[in-house]
Amino acid sequence: MSHDDLRRLPLRFRGRSVAWVAPLLLLVLITLVDLNTTERFRIISWIVLVPGIAAAICSVWTTAAFAVVSLVMYVVMDSAWPSEYQAGLPDFVLVALGGALATLACAIRLRTERRMLHMRDIAETTRRTVLRPLPQGWAGLENAAVYLAADVDARVGGDFYDIQPGPHGIRVLVGDVQGKGLGAVATAASLLGTFREAAFHETELATVAARLETRMVRHRLHTAYVGGEDGDRFATAVLLGFPLDLPGEVEVVNFGHEPPLAVGRCGVRQLPPGDGLPLGLGDLTDSLPPTRRVRVADGETLLLVTDGVTEARDGNGEFYPLEEDVARALAADPRMVEPWRLVAMVRDGTLRHSGGRLADDTTVFAVRRTPGEAPVGGRLPS
Known part of the structure; x- marks a missing residue:
């Protein structure tokens, strides 16, 4: 400054x-x-x-x-x-x-x-490099995001998110690197770099997931080889794919992350839970999480959060009841399906529940298809 x-x-x-x-x-x-x-x-x-x-x-x-x-x-x-x-x-x-x-x-x-x-x-520059600003309506998706670092002075941590359009659909990634500090930031930047390339070029979402797993393993091995302390680092993540020819469906690959919530005028429902291991631990099972196809109603918003939200505790040690709080807010105001309203509500609810004391980095991300938007010729700008 x-x-x-x-x-x-x-x-x-x-x-x-x-x-x-x-x-x-x-x-x-x-x-x-x-x-x-x-x-x-x-x-x-x-x-x-x-x-x-x-x-x-x-x-x-x-x-x-x-x-x-x-x-x-x-x-x-x-x-x-x-x-x-x-x-x-x-x-x-x-x-x-x-x-x-x-x-x-x-x-x-x-x-x-x-x-x-x-x-x-x-x-701040590092944060904007890792978490680049996403324009409203980017790639035909309404989106809203808020990131709160547990370390207020650092203003940056291991949470990450991005949207990458491409000729094979629109891909979304939200995740949380285990641990804190510059090592977590470097890992998040490495994963986002791979995601931005793979999500644009790869035809199948499962291939994008495989590329992310490979990147996490390579990054961890390289860090350990040069004497770093991140040899056992991993990352939970949710990878979403919005097919261009199937507007009513979304593909989901969950690497041990909190499952997304689908928030619509009919209520709140949880998408299939993450039954896969976090990124970097795939060698324990020699397999990747499956790619699931989920029906998404018109106007339904997908809400993704990191464990800074789900593990926020009040003075009695009670966890923040995310799904119940969202359902209650939606019943009171049907406009809560709008991504920016939903993100603001969850942010305020988390801070209120925890008394403003965040134990971990906190990311709230909401996304839904923009009605009437369609890429020309099936190809979007990178």
Whole structure:
């Protein structure tokens, strides 16, 4: 983040910084109290607090100015008293040294803030690279998504999602990499890269699933070979296929993930559960999850979430009742089938249930076919 961004931090009024008001009021208060009390209550040396307060909220030059003003005020106020009541040289040294240290502390604070804001910029760029923005109606699908990182400062984690149109249909991927940190982000980026290529070129959804499994194994082996700590990492995921010639059906391959919910005007139903192993563990059974075809009613929305939603707990340790909450909201407002409304409701419900304390990265993703949309010649832009 640039210096201009730093200037847009709080303590501003009508575009101008008012951070200097607090230390100025403290300076005036200490001066007035010292003037209006007896020699038994000399507090002029407390003026050392003024540059200390400025160091926490002001710029370096403002802090330095308060340090100088405080020292001058100390000399003026202390000299106004008879010599036997003056605080003298020791407190003068205290105020001077306190001002110098406050200025140094302010410089260190601002440098740390710039570094932190720069790291946030990097995290935001990484997030947008991994989770690229999806336009509304992209590839003939209405979509809405929200991603909440459990680590608020990092703003990025191991959840991933994407839509990839192609000549063989529209493919959707939602998943959750086991673990946290940069290793999980790298794994998610690797899987998404493979998905974007395979989903466009491969005819069968099962082949796309096989490519994802191979990528996960290769990524894990490579990471372990170069000395990483991700040798046992895996990922749960749901792979959806929307065939171009079958608007009433969707193909589902579930790699041990929470099954999607179909939300329509007739209610909420759960799609077939994930009976396959997560990505990266296929060698345990030498097989991949089956590709299932599911009927989807016109206007029905598919809701996919990661375990940040399903494993959100309240103060009593109770899990968030996702399906029941969605059904209740749908009964109260039939418009809840719209993806953006559905995603917002689940996001708010999860945060409310958990008291805003997310134990894991949280992704809520909703998608449905856009009525009347059809790709020209069966081919969509990549």
